Amino acid sequence: MNSRPARKGAQQISEVANRLIDPVLARRAGINTMLLGSWDEIAGSAFADCSRPEKIAWPRRVSEMAGEDGGHQPGTLTIACEGSRALFLSHQQGELIQRINGFFGFPAIRQIRIVQKPVTPPARRRRPPRPLTGEAARHLDALVEGIEGDALKAALKRLGTAVLGQKGSKRP
Structure with missing residues (x-):
């Protein structure tokens, strides 16, 4: 049975997701979503975009029978960092x-292990939208006709072309 009292009212989806994801992350990588979510502030602006925490390796606990207290010992945090910025991160x-x-x-981390590898996923190349023809092109031209700024008009035409050119969109 759940020992926590039931909360009344709505819950944020992030709270629900974190309760589901945190045990898996803790088992597999020794980290939690709070660390991942706060990484930008922890790493600072110099390293937020080129690094991410991957896992925390906790040392094996010494048996209490061996005379040790078996308490918490700080772990090693593995951080992925891109290219030459890893050198600056190591400093x-x-x-x-x-x-x-x-x-x-509390002293959770004793040392950092830096692994050089890409952090940001490669950008997907988007194909430019196919140009509109016929009634759809005339309708879009009529919609942006009253716009005075050329830059704004061009941006709205690009947006309209992308929206109206999608498969399954209702064309006029």
């Missing part, structure tokens, strides 16, 4: 570890 490791530990509120 900022100390500060980054402090920021991450400040985020967690």
Whole structure:
């Protein structure tokens, strides 16, 4: 049975999604959605666009029978970083570890391991929309006819061409 009382009212979809995703991320990568979502602030503007946390490797717990307390030990955070910026990130490791530990509120990270690889997904090439012909082209021209600014008129024509040129769109 659930030990938490049921909440009344609406819940944000992000709260529901985080409750579903966090256990999977914790098992597979040792991280949570809060770290991923706050990475831009933690990494700062210099590294937010070229890096992302991948996983935290926690050391194996020492048995209490061996005389150790078996308490928490800081882990190693693996960060993916693009190309030559990884070198600059490596020079900022100390500060980054402090920021991450400040985020967690306890010394969670002992060291950082940087892996060079692409972080941003490759941009999909979009094909330019096919030009409108016939009644659709005349209708679009009539819609933008009263627009005075040339740049705005051109932008609206591009938008209209893309919308009216889509498969399944209702053409006039």
